[in-house]
Amino acid sequence: MNAEPDSSQIEHIINLYKKNEIIKAVEYCINVEKEFPLSIKIKNLLAELHYLQGDYEKAIKIFENLIILDESSDSHFYKLGLAYEKINNASQAFDNYEKAFSLAPEKDIYLDTIFNLLTRININLYSSKLGEVYNKLILKPKIFDIEKLIKNITLLIKSHPNISKIFQGIKNNYNFNLNIEDYQAINSVDILMNTMRLTPIPDLEIELFLTTLRKNLLIKEAYYEVDKDFILEVLISLSYQCFINEYIYNEDDTEKKEVDKLKRNIEESYKEKSEINIYKLILLSCYMPLHVLDWIQDYTPTNKLKDLFKIQVNDYFDELLISKDIKKLKKIKDPLSKEIEDMYKESPYPRWNEILIPPGVTVKKNIENLSLKLDPEDFNYLTNPDILIAGCGTGHQSIQTYSRFKNCKLTAIDLSLTSLSYAKRKSLELGCERIEYLQADILDLDSLDKKFDIVECCGVLHHMSNPETGLKKVKNRLKSEGLMKIALYSKFGWKNIVEAGLHISNLNLSNSNEDIKFFRDYVFKNSKTFSQLLGSNDFYSLSNCRDLLFHVQVHLFTLIEIKELLEKNNLEFLGFEINQALMDAFKKTYPNKEDIYSLSYWNDFELKNKEIFSGMYHFWVKKI
Incomplete structure (x- = not known):
């Protein structure tokens, strides 16, 4: 007895499907399955037909049986995920999509489907499986719009077991002291390290976390004097984040004095032609862009620093040259x-x-x-x-x-x-x-x-x-x-922005960097009043915040x-x-x-x- 039906029976089912005669196709398929109960091909066709009928529970049952028979089939896991998503079981859908992707990572459709699912669901807690998938998506920003995932990414970062205790400590004490082990833990969280290099992170708790991290690295000079690669990696990621958000984080008076001292120290090293401490240079770049140093174009960065140096130095001077070649239609005369x-x-x-x-x-x-x-x-x-x-x-x-x-x-x-x-x-x-x-x-x-x-x-x-x-x-x-x-x-949609504008007007603030930072601090201190504003991505980078709240004209x-x-x-x-x-x-x-x-x-x-x-x-x- 043959285990599989002949090709004419398969073709008949497919022809019924093409004619949109799904009910007849299901009935015929069930009869063929009785004749060939071990046929993987027929079971798969029947499951797909049930799926097309909208009978997702039956499709799920058959796909699960198929997986028992063949755990190496990425296609079965993927189709099972589709059926689970149809009955709004996002957790099971994700697990099966992830399994399909792990079996066949070369098939782009699997990661595409995972991305689309993740844009529609809310994440509550970190899991290693979720973290790995999100990290794969983050590393492909030209393919996936990471802004659509950023809220879930912030939740995953804050609930990551390696750093959740640090978050809690900083939340309870702004002057929280970080130690070497904390920096190691931070460096181990790929989803945080990679996101910092990619986009402003729109979250109040993460901003407080990164502000505290930056201050600790500045004040505790001994830590960045230590030759530790993980501290260097943390510094580089932090520098990316500060540059991308245009140095929107507040600095206290102690930090301002230490930054001035740090800058003088680096400039003295340059003038004396002595080696510039790479840790100190990157730390300075967490407070100001490196292109403000008038000698920086003469500095040759190490391989480790080349990418950071490009965005903070080379790009700036390239843009100055480019600006000379951009044509002007007419002289801008309108006052506004x-x-x-x-x-x-x-x-x-x-x-x-x-x-x-x-x-x-x-x-x-x-x-x-x-x-x-x-x-x-x-x-x-x-x-x-x-x-x-x-x-x-x-x-x-x-x-x-x-x-x-x-x-x-x-x-x-x-x-x-x-x-x-x-x-x-x-x-x-x-x-x-x-x-x-x-x-x-x-x-x-x-x-x-x-x-x-x-x-x-x-x-x-x-x-x-x-x-x-x-x-x-x-x-x-x-x-x-x-x-x-x-x-x-x-x-x-802009009701909360209008309300924020009234506060800005009452505080008599301009659109200067200092006043924007002052108002953000005011918002943080009155977070319950401004909860909706704190949920806006634009609130977490300087120019975006200016455009959002301090524009000279809005209709x-x-x-x-x-x-x-x-x-x-x-x-x-x-x-x-x-x-x-x-x-x-x-x-x-x-x-x-x-x-x-x-x-x-x-x-x-x-x-x-x-x-x-x-x-x-x-x-x-x-x-x-």
């Missing part, structure tokens, strides 16, 4: 525009280290992916889109858009020459050669004698004196059949106001660009296919869920 330009002169905004690089697809495919209110077939002709980014900042958006739209050519403008220089350097490093950067005011866009297939203007119009004037200028650069993406602040919108603004300017709303979880929640209340294109329905939905647009409204429009 000049004030905003000055606001970003000191530091590029927003500073970033790594970036998610989406795969490039056609305009047609992007429209399909976004479910816009368009016929994708109408855009078959658009194979080499010409794109304008109006307000590109440091290039994060322009690089992602350039990568997202296959074979595109892109022009990116901004008020800030500092930010543009940063953007161009990053673009060149990442091989984005068809991006032209231009210093320009949106108000002067009529001088740009060119129209574009796609225009993106995100996070900019609400900072203008008259957002509608800005919208008209941007719209004028759009071809008649073109698409435009806009992002604006929500009046409901807020409701969706009804946006609806009226679009109608007035003959623009049609095509849909939001939002995460799938939010879209799914909306569809439960508004299930009709066309409902997602109704700003009135979205307004009603936001009124019942006022924090859903706490960032910005991101949406697409076209000319009518």
Whole structure:
């Protein structure tokens, strides 16, 4: 007796499936299984058919039996994970996805699926399995958007058994003393060490932890005099974090005196041509960027320091050279525009280290992916889109858009020459050669004698004196059949920011670095009042915090106001660009296919869920 059915029986099941006759396929498959009870192939087909039917419990039972028969099949573990996820058992789904990945790490779909699952669930406690998976994701920032995982990452860091006691000690005593064993423990936590080198960590307790760590390393000179590699590694990761968040951490008077002494000591060593203590140099870089040392370009870093030296020294001087080659559309004359330009002169905004690089697809495919209110077939002709980014900042958006739209050519403008220089350097490093950067005011866009297939203007119009004037200028650069993406602040989503602004006004604070740090300290001391603000990622880096709370001009919108603004300017709303979880929640209340294109329905939905647009409204429009 054969263990497996013949190919015609298998083909019949597959043909029934292709005809969408799932019930008949299941019935036939059950009969074939009776004839061939040992057939792995039939059991697998039956499990998949049950899954397609929505009968996930039956699918789970069969996949679990298949795994008993063959524990080396990554495919069975993966499919079992999919079924568990369908019944909202995230823990079992993760365990099975992780097992599939461990059996076949070369299959990208497994790590992709794990990432997507982890963006939708909350982690409560560290486990070694979770830690390992998160660390793998963190080390691939060009593939995975780590910002979507950052809240869970902070929880994993704080609950890591190697350092949880240190966290508790610091929480109870700001002057907590760290010892050599503590530094060893900190260095052993890969998820912390790697995250520090990647992105600002948006968590009050971790900020207190790192501030205490930095102070201990500064005050206890004996520790960094000791030749210990693990202390060096901790210092380097801490230096990355402080540089990336633009030295937002507070320093007390004792630290300020010690930093001055440390800087003098290093400079004396340089003048005397004696060897500079590498520990001391990195420690200084935890308090200020190394490029402020006027002799630093003459210093040759060790291999250990090369990457850190690049971002703190080489990049800065490269950007100064790049800035000389960036063209200016017109001299910026508008008073508010000049004030905003000055606001970003000191530091590029927003500073970033790594970036998610989406795969490039056609305009047609992007429209399909976004479910816009368009016929994708109408855009078959658009194979080499010409794109304008109006307000590109440091290039994060322009690089992602350039990568997202296959074979595109892109022009990116901004008020800030500092930010543009940063953007161009990053673009060149990442091989984005068809991006032209231009210093320009949106108000002067009529001088740009060119129209574009796609225009993106995100996070900019609400900072203008008259957002509608800005919208008209941007719209004028759009071809008649073109698409435009806009992002604006929500009046409901920004309620806590408005309240924070009242406190800033009452305290009579400016947007200087010192006043920003003062206000952050004020927020920490009144954490219950500002709990929502403390949950904002932007609160944990200097330029982002300035833009969030101290901008010279901000307009807020409701969706009804946006609806009226679009109608007035003959623009049609095509849909939001939002995460799938939010879209799914909306569809439960508004299930009709066309409902997602109704700003009135979205307004009603936001009124019942006022924090859903706490960032910005991101949406697409076209000319009518």
